[in-house]
Amino acid sequence: MTTVQNLGSYIEQTVSSYRFPDQPANLYDPLRYFMTLGGKRIRPVLTLMAGNLFDIPKEESLPAALCIEFFHNFSLIHDDIMDAAPVRRGKPTIHTKWNHDIAILSGDVLFTEAYEQLTAYADERLAPLLSTFNTTAKEVCEGQQMDMDFETAVHVTEEAYIEMIRLKTSVLLGCALEFGAILGRQSETTRHLLRDFGIQLGIAFQIQDDLLDLYADPEKFGKQVGGDILSNKKTLLLLTAQRLANANNDPRVSELLTMPADEQKIETAKQLFEELGAVNQVKQVMNDYYQQAITALDELDAPAEKKQPLHQLSQFLMNRDL
Amino acid sequence: MTTVQNLGSYIEQTVSSYRFPDQPANLYDPLRYFMTLGGKRIRPVLTLMAGNLFDIPKEESLPAALCIEFFHNFSLIHDDIMDAAPVRRGKPTIHTKWNHDIAILSGDVLFTEAYEQLTAYADERLAPLLSTFNTTAKEVCEGQQMDMDFETAVHVTEEAYIEMIRLKTSVLLGCALEFGAILGRQSETTRHLLRDFGIQLGIAFQIQDDLLDLYADPEKFGKQVGGDILSNKKTLLLLTAQRLANANNDPRVSELLTMPADEQKIETAKQLFEELGAVNQVKQVMNDYYQQAITALDELDAPAEKKQPLHQLSQFLMNRDL
Numbered sequence: 001m002t003t004v005q006n007l008g009s010y011i012e013q014t015v016s017s018y019r020f021p022d023q024p025a026n027l028y029d030p031l032r033y034f035m036t037l038g039g040k041r042i043r044p045v046l047t048l049m050a051g052n053l054f055d056i057p058k059e060e061s062l063p064a065a066l067c068i069e070f071f072h073n074f075s076l077i078h079d080d081i082m083d084a085a086p087v088r089r090g091k092p093t094i095h096t097k098w099n100h101d102i103a104i105l106s107g108d109v110l111f112t113e114a115y116e117q118l119t120a121y122a123d124e125r126l127a128p129l130l131s132t133f134n135t136t137a138k139e140v141c142e143g144q145q146m147d148m149d150f151e152t153a154v155h156v157t158e159e160a161y162i163e164m165i166r167l168k169t170s171v172l173l174g175c176a177l178e179f180g181a182i183l184g185r186q187s188e189t190t191r192h193l194l195r196d197f198g199i200q201l202g203i204a205f206q207i208q209d210d211l212l213d214l215y216a217d218p219e220k221f222g223k224q225v226g227g228d229i230l231s232n233k234k235t236l237l238l239l240t241a242q243r244l245a246n247a248n249n250d251p252r253v254s255e256l257l258t259m260p261a262d263e264q265k266i267e268t269a270k271q272l273f274e275e276l277g278a279v280n281q282v283k284q285v286m287n288d289y290y291q292q293a294i295t296a297l298d299e300l301d302a303p304a305e306k307k308q309p310l311h312q313l314s315q316f317l318m319n320r321d322l
Numbered sequence: 323m324t325t326v327q328n329l330g331s332y333i334e335q336t337v338s339s340y341r342f343p344d345q346p347a348n349l350y351d352p353l354r355y356f357m358t359l360g361g362k363r364i365r366p367v368l369t370l371m372a373g374n375l376f377d378i379p380k381e382e383s384l385p386a387a388l389c390i391e392f393f394h395n396f397s398l399i400h401d402d403i404m405d406a407a408p409v410r411r412g413k414p415t416i417h418t419k420w421n422h423d424i425a426i427l428s429g430d431v432l433f434t435e436a437y438e439q440l441t442a443y444a445d446e447r448l449a450p451l452l453s454t455f456n457t458t459a460k461e462v463c464e465g466q467q468m469d470m471d472f473e474t475a476v477h478v479t480e481e482a483y484i485e486m487i488r489l490k491t492s493v494l495l496g497c498a499l500e501f502g503a504i505l506g507r508q509s510e511t512t513r514h515l516l517r518d519f520g521i522q523l524g525i526a527f528q529i530q531d532d533l534l535d536l537y538a539d540p541e542k543f544g545k546q547v548g549g550d551i552l553s554n555k556k557t558l559l560l561l562t563a564q565r566l567a568n569a570n571n572d573p574r575v576s577e578l579l580t581m582p583a584d585e586q587k588i589e590t591a592k593q594l595f596e597e598l599g600a601v602n603q604v605k606q607v608m609n610d611y612y613q614q615a616i617t618a619l620d621e622l623d624a625p626a627e628k629k630q631p632l633h634q635l636s637q638f639l640m641n642r643d644l
Binding site for chain 1: 430
């Protein structure tokens with residue numbers, strides 16, 4: 001994982017030494033704080049790796065990578081408000097540490113910083129970069145809205161759920177990778193394959209998240225195991241279990257949802273979802289997306305050794321303990 | 323005012339027939355609603371007029387004009403949340419009619435729509451358009467933060483106040499006009515003069531707002547006269563009156579601020595600010611900015627008859643009953 005780690009450090013170093021203006025302090029202090037909370041910096045690393053496929057030096061890909069990372073953090077800041085999340089990466093969220101208004105506005109200004117990065121490319125690549133980024137940013141907003149809508153929706157299909165995670169999280173991975181192809185002045189086909197690789201990988205990763213929430217080793221999992229089922233969150237796992245149970249008039253999933261939010265509920269869910277075959281079906285869906293991602297990467301016209309870091313990163317992402 | 327009205331109708335028609343996506347409805351319905359609340363559409367009209375100086379047809383300037391108008395509305399949506407404003411143009415604000423989360427997110431997506439408009443210019447003008455717009459968008463956020471900071475600040479100087487209104491409202495007028503110069507592939511000098519014209523005009527307009535709040539004819543003024551002083555808002559008028567009173571150890575402005583928020587307070591303020599000479603000083607400052615705006619417009623290298631609509635619009639804006 002040397003390449004991933006090296007590129008991650010390079011991004012981390014750049015982000016943490018990035019100079020936001022001093023004033024107004026209430027606008028920029030929250031960004032200085034938030035941007036140094038860490039994170040895996042996977043998205044900007046994808047841009048650097050994709051650029052490297054076409055011999056774009058990492059220094060040249062850097063602004064595009066920062067654009068992605070700033071946008072990602074902007075969306076986290078605003079999502080944290082909407083989710084009323086008190087904590088992010090073990091630290092108070094901006095709206096908790098400052099207030100809602102400051103979180104809205106510092107998010108907005110970080111969004112402009114993302115776009116600002118693209119002005120580093122004042123040539124024929126700017127138009128496709130801007131266009132791709134705009135489409136992606138809109139889709140991320142749409143995905144977040146779908147996610148909020150699902151909270152109160154009576155019925156959500158598995159297809160709609162996957163469309164939601166595609167928009168909310170996966171298209172940004174696709175954009176991060178497509179940026180590398182645009183920087184390398186590649187064909188529409190190459191751009192599409194790289195974007196597709198990112199989107200399929202992102203969906204697989206997100207589905208894995210659903211599984212990990214219930215079946216991860218509590219010792220290794222960063223957050224509380226079973227959080228999703230305690231809040232009856234409509235994950236792909238629950239939606240699949242509901243479909244399988246309904247097909248047999250099996251009332252157990254409906255009963256599960258009425259159980260009090262405690263350890264017993266988590267244990268019941270774990271056994272029930274296995275028994276219904278939901279876990280296997282969801283794993284199958286996850287693996288299908290992962291395979292599609294790898295197929296897109298394989299089809300890509302670039303030297304095998306240059307694709308190696310992207311293969312490694314994919315394995316690293318999908319190799320969380322399950 | 324035929325040109326202004328014609329161009330205004332053209333913008334209004336385009337904005338009200340603009341097709342936002344149907345879904346997710348909770349994301350785009352608020353935008354369909356908000357964008358048809360009306361407004362004077364001054365900013366996009368400025369872009370069309372500035373483009374016309376250099377023979378750019380209005381159809382060609384339109385996307386840049388829409389960029390400005392969408393951004394302006396995005397900032398209103400988020401400002402309304404921060405100001406906890408229940409009403410905008412006589413109708414419920416988005417966060418009132420829907421909720422805070424939807425107002426944040428539909429604002430965000432409108433921001434991307436603003437940028438999206440710029441992709442219409444896929445040539446060498448895109449880089450300066452994007453760069454100018456980014457700088458402006460950041461400044462508007464900074465101005466909004468300063469405005470919020472001033473609410474709780476003990477002491478605000480007149481200079482700081484003017485810097486706040488310059489950032490919060492005037493730079494966007496400057497950007498709207500500079501867009502026309504960029505579209506017309508004009509020199510840095512011309513760009514600067516047009517931007518400057520907009521900024522000075524915007525500051526003069528905003529100072530006039532402060533005066534109108536207290537001295538407007540209630541019959542003709544759209545909102546409650548005296549709203550600013552009822553909430554002890556630090557306007558240029560109040561800050562000037564405070565300075566003049568303090569210089570003579572005159573306690574009356576301090577006393578004014580402790581008065582209950584009623585008609586008596588408004589009458590006291592009106593008389594006191596006149597008596598202290600604050601009204602005259604503020605009018606002088608306003609006129610100075612207006613003159614600087616007109617000087618910039620005069621210096622601009624463009625045919626006099628083409629500048630005429632901009633002169634007319636300036637007079638129209640500054641000719642509110644005072």
